[in-house]
Amino acid sequence: MIYRAILFSALLLFLAAERNPAQGGTQKPVLVQAVVCEDVRDGSCRNQGAVFSVTVGGVACYTAFDPVPGRTVIYHNWYRKDELNAKIRLVLQPPRWATFSSIQLREIDKGPWRIEITDQEDRALRTLRFSITD
Amino acid sequence: MEKLILFFSSIRWQDLLDITLNGYILFRLYVLSRGTNAFRILMGIALLWFLQRLSASLGLVVTSWFAQGIIALAALIIIVVFRNEIRTVLQGRNLRSILWGFPRTGTRTPVEVLVDSVFELARRRIGALIVLSGKDDLSEVAHSGIPWQGLASKEMIMSIFWPDNPVHDGAIVIKGDTVKEVGVILPLSHRQDLPSSYGTRHRAAAGLAERTDALALAVSEERGSVSVAKGEKIRVVEGKEELAWVLQQHLGTSVAPKKRTLKEKVELSVAAAVSFLFIAGVWLSFTHGQDTLMTLDIPVEFTRRDQALELIGTSANAVRLELSGSLTLLRSIRPEQVKVQVDLGRGEPGTNPFLITSREVSLPPGISLKSVNPPVLEVTLDAVIRKELPVQVDWTGKIRRDLILAQVKVSPEKIQVTGPKGVLENITTLYTEKISVDTLERSGTVTAQVLLNHASLRPAAGARDRVTVEFVVEERAP
Numbered sequence: 001m002i003y004r005a006i007l008f009s010a011l012l013l014f015l016a017a018e019r020n021p022a023q024g025g026t027q028k029p030v031l032v033q034a035v036v037c038e039d040v041r042d043g044s045c046r047n048q049g050a051v052f053s054v055t056v057g058g059v060a061c062y063t064a065f066d067p068v069p070g071r072t073v074i075y076h077n078w079y080r081k082d083e084l085n086a087k088i089r090l091v092l093q094p095p096r097w098a099t100f101s102s103i104q105l106r107e108i109d110k111g112p113w114r115i116e117i118t119d120q121e122d123r124a125l126r127t128l129r130f131s132i133t134d
Numbered sequence: 135m136e137k138l139i140l141f142f143s144s145i146r147w148q149d150l151l152d153i154t155l156n157g158y159i160l161f162r163l164y165v166l167s168r169g170t171n172a173f174r175i176l177m178g179i180a181l182l183w184f185l186q187r188l189s190a191s192l193g194l195v196v197t198s199w200f201a202q203g204i205i206a207l208a209a210l211i212i213i214v215v216f217r218n219e220i221r222t223v224l225q226g227r228n229l230r231s232i233l234w235g236f237p238r239t240g241t242r243t244p245v246e247v248l249v250d251s252v253f254e255l256a257r258r259r260i261g262a263l264i265v266l267s268g269k270d271d272l273s274e275v276a277h278s279g280i281p282w283q284g285l286a287s288k289e290m291i292m293s294i295f296w297p298d299n300p301v302h303d304g305a306i307v308i309k310g311d312t313v314k315e316v317g318v319i320l321p322l323s324h325r326q327d328l329p330s331s332y333g334t335r336h337r338a339a340a341g342l343a344e345r346t347d348a349l350a351l352a353v354s355e356e357r358g359s360v361s362v363a364k365g366e367k368i369r370v371v372e373g374k375e376e377l378a379w380v381l382q383q384h385l386g387t388s389v390a391p392k393k394r395t396l397k398e399k400v401e402l403s404v405a406a407a408v409s410f411l412f413i414a415g416v417w418l419s420f421t422h423g424q425d426t427l428m429t430l431d432i433p434v435e436f437t438r439r440d441q442a443l444e445l446i447g448t449s450a451n452a453v454r455l456e457l458s459g460s461l462t463l464l465r466s467i468r469p470e471q472v473k474v475q476v477d478l479g480r481g482e483p484g485t486n487p488f489l490i491t492s493r494e495v496s497l498p499p500g501i502s503l504k505s506v507n508p509p510v511l512e513v514t515l516d517a518v519i520r521k522e523l524p525v526q527v528d529w530t531g532k533i534r535r536d537l538i539l540a541q542v543k544v545s546p547e548k549i550q551v552t553g554p555k556g557v558l559e560n561i562t563t564l565y566t567e568k569i570s571v572d573t574l575e576r577s578g579t580v581t582a583q584v585l586l587n588h589a590s591l592r593p594a595a596g597a598r599d600r601v602t603v604e605f606v607v608e609e610r611a612p
Contacts, residue, residue: 047611051529051539051571082562112528112565129542131529133571 027069029092031125034063034117040100051131054110060102061115061128068094074125076101077116080109105132148499153417157410162233164405175215179208244286244311245381249374251291252351252360261355262295263305263335265318266384268347272307275345279307279315286313295353305338305350321345328368331357339363349384351377420500426461427504429454432472434490434511438479442518444554444590445478449512453490456504463500471498481515483555488513516554520594521561524548525584525601528565531572539571541606549584549601550594557588566601577606 037045038056045062052059061076071093078086078101088101103109110132117125167173186201248264255262265272280301284290286308294316295302304317323340332340339350343363350363359370362380371377433452436445453474457464473496476488488494490506497503525544533539549564566582584599586592593599 047538049538049540050527050542050605051533053532081565082560112526112563114526114563127524129524129526131527133529134532 028119029065029068029072029074029097031117032064032066033098034061034126034128036061036115036128036130039102043098045100049130051133052105053134054105054107054132055134056105058102058104059113059130059132060100061117062098062100063090063117064096064098065092066096068092068097070094073120074099075118075120075122077118078103079114079116080111085113110134149417152499153410153413156416157406157413160413161406161409164409165402168405175212179205179212182208245378245385247286247288247291248308248351248381249378251288252353252377253374254288254292255295255353256358256360259355259358260292260295260297260353261302261335262291262351262353263320263339264291264351265305265307265320265342266349266351266381267307267309267314268349268384270346270348272342272346272348275321275342276305276307276315276318278304279318282306282313282316284313286311305342320350332368336361336363336368340368343368349381420460420462425458426464428457428459428464428467430457430467430469430472431455432469432474432495435473435475436478436513437475438477439515440479440481443478443481443483443515444518444557446514446516446554446556446590448514449510450508453511454507455495456507457497457501458504459501463498467498467501472496476511476513478513478515481513483515483517486513486515487511516556518552519555519558520550520552521558522548522550523561523564525564525566527582527603528568529571530568531570533571533574536610537575537607538610539574539605540608543604545602545604546598549599550597551586551591552594553586553588553591557590561588561591566603569603574605574607577604579604 035045035048036052037049037060038047038052039058040046040060040062045060061078063074063076065074071091074090074092076086076088076090077084078088086101086103090099090101092099112129112131114130115128117128119125163176164173167176182201183205186198186205189197189201248266252262252264265276290313291306293299294306294313301317305320306313307315307318320338321341322334322337323344325340325344328337328340333354333356335354336352339352339361340363342348342350343365347365352361352363352368353359354361360377361368361370362377364380364384371380431452431454434448434450436448439445455472455474457467457472474490474494475496476490476494478486480486481488488511490509490511492503495503495506524547527542527544529539544566551558551564564584564586566584569580569582580603581600582603584593584601586599
């Protein structure tokens, strides 16, 4: 009898999982915020901007997703001019998630930059553009 | 014999035309300038050139240098000294006479001078007797003449017959354009049928005409009339035109031109032959003398490119041509006379090998192509595509420490460009020219040029290459 109850419960869970694919990972996380700032403190971005002096030492890319249907992975691809400088893998956790990546700045990093935020299938979610100056 | 056949087979129709044309020009120069001072000076300069070449070959340094100096100034000398002659040839004659006519160098009687002089004498009622000699020798029938040898002019004829002049009673004898004798006594005619009004002057005119082939003009001082005696006839002429016609008939200058003399024919034939031989010699020395090799680096021109294809690159931008020909011709080559043109009409996307042959190389006449290095050019072509690319501002400089450039908006955000597929595939962003943040203090707008860094890229039809940049400046958080 107890085995029948366990089997029935397992069947219900399987059917529930089949009916709600979001729980199974086929739904995509929705990007609700993407900004570039000087740094992230206490979960918030400080001094968002489009131009940063190399003297600030670093730049961060902050992204927030809501909802996040399932555990998934996104990438922050940092390009200087058209050359890929860093590809940072970030994990999103349901039900919503905010995450960021950052780079340290050097003199040779001056110039136009862009960050392409992509999902695990390499689909572009958004592109952020900024410049590093003196 | 084989060499001779090879030589004649190498002559092109252009060479024959070249020699004929220039030979004829030289011959015409001779014809137009013969008998003038210009011709003599030209001959002198030609002789000087020959002397210079001879002295150079013999190693006579000073003589060669001296002759060369004069020859260098020859063109200037000819133009300055003979400007009047050149003007006479070019303005005084029609095109036909310059290209074809043969001006006579023989006897020329100034008909107009005579006509004017005679009718002026008649108007002034000054008696005169003028003899225009023919082929007959007048010395047997005309006596006591005083040699004159003066160029006939109206003023001189008037002064000879002026009543106070000691020789005014006699006749003057004109041969060609020269007054040969004055004060000549002529035999009188004994004819009975002459009008009684004719005095001694008219009888003298008739007397000479009867005995020789000369023409005599008598001006009556009583009636102011002009009479012409020729052969058995003597008659009064009414006007200048009639007298001019009579004189021309006698001299055969326009109505029935004299036939060219054998001597003149021989002279012209020799001149023509020498002209053509001289030009043929010059051509021979230019084209076949001292065969020499020369190398030239010539940039390659690409033609007839399909508009749907873009030239991406070539294995070489210039080729080295090894040319052969006479030293004179090779020395005179200017780089712009030599062209290497590759027809890209049959090119396809990708790398295309093009063989450089004599078809692709254009050379001045008389120069031949020995070799080309590299013989094959690899030309890379690519399809032209259109792509929309986002534009990003390229900021530079140092913004004030208490400010931050918070937002930037570019309009239009994207620009359509055309260019080679291979190039555009690797470009994801277009950047503006550098915009300085040094002086930014508040939000604003600027316009900036979009840079198309690759030479083969250009904005698509209708697309702009400038964007408007709106920016927001905020206080920086501490």
